[in-house]
Amino acid sequence: MLNLDHPMAKHIFAAAQMEDFLLVSAQRMTLVPSTERLAILVDCHQALDEMRRLNHEQFSASQFISDAIADAQESLEQIANLGGGNITENKVDGEGDCASCGSAITKFETYPQSDRYVIVCHQCVRPFMQAKSKLQSSQGFRTCFI
Incomplete structure (x- = not known):
């Protein structure tokens, strides 16, 4: 568990906020047309640059x-370029199969009876989830302790 009084706590929470932004962005990119994926990727690059700054300034420029x-x-970038940049279908409604890999789109409620859903192609988002696990780890930003 994260000690909220620790001097690094605010930086760990800042990293968690960026990780969450990238997760939501990656999930959305699995559902939208290629042109929208590229626009989302621009915002992701800004968040990644902010993560690099945070690492340099607060995490001793950790190589990990x-x-x-x-x-x-x-x-x-891999998710943004799936389908060779030729995906035109929009699957944000969670219906049908992924326009890139053909896997079923997953749609589940975040909380029972909340009318809020996470919609994603789990197959296409998998590479990002592996990277996110590294970012969250005890060797990474330590957001796994939140």
């Missing part, structure tokens, strides 16, 4: 974190 950020960037 730097490598994990690079992995996250590579995976997000």
Whole structure:
């Protein structure tokens, strides 16, 4: 568990906020047309740059974190370019199969009876999830302790 009085706590929470932004972005990219994926990727690059700054300024320029950020960037670019940049279908409603890999789109409520859903192609988002695990780890930003 994270000690909220620890001087690094605010930086760990800042990293968690960026990780969550990238997760939501990666999930959305699995559902939208290629042109929208590229627009989302621009916002992701800004968040990745902020992560690099945070790593440099608050996490002693950790090589592990730097490598994990690079992995996250590579995976997000991979998701953005699925289908060779030719995906035109929009699956944000969660209906049907993924326009890129053909897997079933997953749609589940975040809380029972909340009318809020997470909609994602789990197959296409998988590379980002591996990178996110590194970012969250005890060697990374330590957001796993939140």
